[in-house]
Amino acid sequence: MDSSILQKRKAMIATTHFGVRSFKSRLFFSIVLLFALITISIVFLIIGTLVVKGYHQINWSFFTQVAPDTFDAMMANASGKIIPGGILNGITGTLLLVGLASVIAIPFGIVIGIYLYENATKRYAGVIRDISDVLQGVPSIVVGLIVYLWVVVDITKGYSVLAGSVALAIMMLPLIIRSTEESMKMVPTTLKEAAIALGTPYYKVILRVLIPSSFSGLITGVLLAVSRVLGETAPLLLTTLGNSSVNWNLAKPVSAVPLLIWQFYNDPNMVNLIWSSSLFLMGFVLLLNILSKWIAAKKSIQ
Amino acid sequence: MAPAASILSIEDLSIAYDRDKYAVKNVTATVRKNAITAIMGPSGCGKTTLLRAINRMHELYPNISTEGKIKLYGDNIYEMPTIELRRKIGMVFQRPNPFPTMSIYENVIAGYKLNGIHLKRSERDEIVETTLRDVTLWDEVKNALHKKGTFLSGGQQQRLCVARALAFKPEIILLDEPTSALDPVSTAKIEDLLVELKQHYTIILVTHNMSQAARISDNSMFMYLGELIEYEDTKTMFTNPKDPRTEGYLTGKFG
Ligand SMILES: Nc1ncnc2c1ncn2[C@@H]1O[C@H](COP(=O)(O)OP(=O)(O)OP(=O)(O)O)[C@@H](O)[C@H]1O
Ligand SMILES: [Mg+2]
Numbered sequence: 001m002d003s004s005i006l007q008k009r010k011a012m013i014a015t016t017h018f019g020v021r022s023f024k025s026r027l028f029f030s031i032v033l034l035f036a037l038i039t040i041s042i043v044f045l046i047i048g049t050l051v052v053k054g055y056h057q058i059n060w061s062f063f064t065q066v067a068p069d070t071f072d073a074m075m076a077n078a079s080g081k082i083i084p085g086g087i088l089n090g091i092t093g094t095l096l097l098v099g100l101a102s103v104i105a106i107p108f109g110i111v112i113g114i115y116l117y118e119n120a121t122k123r124y125a126g127v128i129r130d131i132s133d134v135l136q137g138v139p140s141i142v143v144g145l146i147v148y149l150w151v152v153v154d155i156t157k158g159y160s161v162l163a164g165s166v167a168l169a170i171m172m173l174p175l176i177i178r179s180t181e182e183s184m185k186m187v188p189t190t191l192k193e194a195a196i197a198l199g200t201p202y203y204k205v206i207l208r209v210l211i212p213s214s215f216s217g218l219i220t221g222v223l224l225a226v227s228r229v230l231g232e233t234a235p236l237l238l239t240t241l242g243n244s245s246v247n248w249n250l251a252k253p254v255s256a257v258p259l260l261i262w263q264f265y266n267d268p269n270m271v272n273l274i275w276s277s278s279l280f281l282m283g284f285v286l287l288l289n290i291l292s293k294w295i296a297a298k299k300s301i302q
Numbered sequence: 303m304a305p306a307a308s309i310l311s312i313e314d315l316s317i318a319y320d321r322d323k324y325a326v327k328n329v330t331a332t333v334r335k336n337a338i339t340a341i342m343g344p345s346g347c348g349k350t351t352l353l354r355a356i357n358r359m360h361e362l363y364p365n366i367s368t369e370g371k372i373k374l375y376g377d378n379i380y381e382m383p384t385i386e387l388r389r390k391i392g393m394v395f396q397r398p399n400p401f402p403t404m405s406i407y408e409n410v411i412a413g414y415k416l417n418g419i420h421l422k423r424s425e426r427d428e429i430v431e432t433t434l435r436d437v438t439l440w441d442e443v444k445n446a447l448h449k450k451g452t453f454l455s456g457g458q459q460q461r462l463c464v465a466r467a468l469a470f471k472p473e474i475i476l477l478d479e480p481t482s483a484l485d486p487v488s489t490a491k492i493e494d495l496l497v498e499l500k501q502h503y504t505i506i507l508v509t510h511n512m513s514q515a516a517r518i519s520d521n522s523m524f525m526y527l528g529e530l531i532e533y534e535d536t537k538t539m540f541t542n543p544k545d546p547r548t549e550g551y552l553t554g555k556f557g
Contacts, residue, residue, distance in 0.1 A: 121364070190399040194463070197359060197395075198470070199388035200416040208416050212403040 050282055054275030062086035062276060066245055067260055073269040083270065087277050089246050093254040096161055097240065098226055100250070101168035106222055109173050113180025114206060129181075136174035143170050144235030152239055159253040164240030168232060172225040179221025183214040216295045223292040227285045233258040257281050309335040309473060309504050310356070315370035317351050317360060325351040327528040328370075333474075333521075338496060338505045340519035340536065342512065344551065348528040349508045353476050356506065357391040358384050374473065389413070392467030394477040398459035400451030400466070407447040409462055410434060413470045433469045437461040437495055457488025464495065474504045482510060493518050512552060516540050524548045 061084065068076075068085030076083045112128065119125040144167050151163035187210055195209040211218065236256050242263065243255045261277045264270040310333040317326040325348040333339050341349045354360040356372060358379065372379045379387050400409045410430045414421055421429070430447065434440040439461045443454070451462050460480060467475055477496075481489040496505055497518050509515050515522055515536060522539045524532040524547075532539060532548045543549040 188399070190395055190397060191401060193359065193362070194395065194399045194401065194466075195412075195416055196362065197357060197388055197393040198413040198416055198466070199385040200413075201385060204416050204418070209401065209403075213401075215403075 047282065047286075050275055050279040054277075054279035057082055057272060057276035058279065062280075063091065064088055067255070067263070067273070068270075069244075070267050070269045073267070073273075077269055077272075083272055087257060087260050087273070087280065089243060089255040090257040090260040090277065091280075092246050092248075093161075093240075093243065093256040093259070094230065096248065096250075096254060097164045097168055097236070097256055098230060100161065100165035101172055101229065102222065102226060104165060104169035105172035105176055105225070108169075109176025109222075109225075110180050110211075110218065112173075113177045114184060114210070116177065116181045117184035132174040132177045135170070136178075138170075140167075140171060140232055141234040141238070143167050144238035147235065148238045156251045158251075159239060159241035161240060161247070161250045161252065161254045164236050164254065164256070165250075167235040167239045168229045171229050171232065171235070175225035175228060176221055179224065180218060183217025183221065184210060186217060187213045216298065220292040220296050223288045223295075227288040227292075230285055230288070231258050231281055233262055237262070257284075307335040308332040309375065311373045312352075312356075313371040313373065315352070315355060315368070315372060317348075317355055317369075318367050319363065320365045321367060324528050326355065329525075329530040331523065331530060331533050333504065333506060335504050336500055336502075337520040338500050338507060338518055340515035340522045341506065341508045341525060342510075342515055342522060342551070343525035343531075345510075347525045349525055350478055352525070353478055353506065353508050356474070356476055357388050357393055359388075359393065385417075389417075389470050390472050391474045391476060392470060392472035394460070394463050394467050394475065394480050396479045397483050398456055398463050400454075400459050400462050402450065402452045404451065405448045406443050406451045406454070406462060409451045410465050410469050412466050429469055433465045436468060436499070437465045438491065439465060455488070457484050457491060460484060460488065460492060461495065464492070464499075468499075468503070472503065474506060475499070476506050478508045479510055480507070481514065489514075512540075524551060526551070 059082075063086055065084070065086040066089040067087055068083060072085065073083045112132070116125050116129055147163050147167040147170070151166050152159055156162055191209055191213055192205060195205045200208070233256075236259055240256070240259075241253045242259045243253045247254045257277055257280060261274055261281070264273040264277065312329055312331045312333070315326060315329045316324060318324045327348075329352060341353060343349055351360055355368065356379075360366055360368070361384070368380065374382075374387070374390065379391075400406075401412055404412060404415075407426075407430050408415060410433050411421070411426055414426075414429075431440060431444075434443065439458060442458060443462075446453075451459060454462060460483075464475070464480075481492050484492065493514065496507065499505060500520075507515075507519065519536045522532075522534060522536045523530055524539065524543075524545070526547050532543060532545050534544075539548065540552060543552060
């Protein structure tokens, strides 16, 4: 090294205030830590509040009976008892809505995701990818309005499970498309080539090699999409409205847990049921999240 | 050079990526049956492209153009259905790539499974055992047939991949640097295996390893910048190369 450069370096090192520098970096670290702690405590506060306020309403009848009417709730409140009944109509409705939405969105999403992966550089693929991103950004209330026009008015002539499911499916679609494409990309090309070199027809390469090899990624994506729409309320208000009893008819309105929460919120006698229902919904979403993390972790060990 | 019994003839084959970027230029050669033919040459000279053209795997790349012919027993492979062709010409890749979702047993018969060819239980067992014996893997895995193939060592996985390619009883097996990811002991096993296999199969092997070509191949091609510079009996090529470029490569002056 040139001796003059060496001199300059030495001078530079001598004038750097190490004390100040380490103070700055410690300050920075503290701020990061603080923000992280705030985020974590928000999550724990949410769960804590729901548990504390909601646990005493959760019992066997909470899962086996439909929502009470406001009179029964008022009587129970007056005598200091817990509110009778449960949210069975909401639970079955949510399962039905999300189940049907998955049946619609999963095949579509996976097929389009595979198409995007297989034709990654083609122009159509880019257009579809952009459209899917736009779809993901459409506000859920707008999705509800559109489905109201298409399905409620024109097809089922009234609020229905089908309409609610279509709305949820539209919201799941871009999530599944993206996660399918991403998990297909994780499959090594050499596996695909190995299958092709065995003379395997194209569709079987996809069905027997690509999909099984990326299966855990696909499942994870679907679970996250499900947990994303599980709590949707606005589009359901416009498409399936609600129902005070259990309904399995796809052409009829149905309740859902978030719809019940909205109803309970609007009825002063039912306020206590908000918390237990929210706790249930939160628990469900958390379970799906943990499940998808577990599946993803199991895959990475392989 | 006119080999005694030829199985494959490459006739004035040129392959270009992106239309005008030629990776293989006017290659003409006949490949001898039941022999090991090595393809050598410096990196980027077109060995992989030439090899993949033989079972038309090169067509998976976009914008590829192919001129010339390759004939298998006189039939132009570019006029055959690829599916049928690839059953006759098997392939082993540089890195072992058993199907991670399948057991060892299923990997061996993967070709049948993926093509929807139904076999009786006894036929399957028979194919799995004889093929695994052929690749000298049977004794090592016979008690773990239903475990995942990905639990095997790299060398064992590669032999499993050879087994997978053999299960269809192909005419030709193409191998692209099959030992470059393996340790010397596993490499020696694969080499012994290939010498053993040439009694029943024709083997075409891309290798970067000159001593490997010298040890096991019967004929050798030397490629340079997409051209087939020299194609000879391996002994002749190593002892008495005709082209100065071949000599330069073999003596380590470049490559
Ligand atoms: N998919 C591709 N698209 C464009 N050009 C390519 C592609 N694959 C290979 N090539 C080019 O074609 C030429 C030959 O490549 P090829 O892979 O056949 O060489 P090789 O002899 O197998 O090299 P190596 O010894 O490094 O494996 C190279 O110049 C390479 O850059
Ligand atoms: Mg190569």
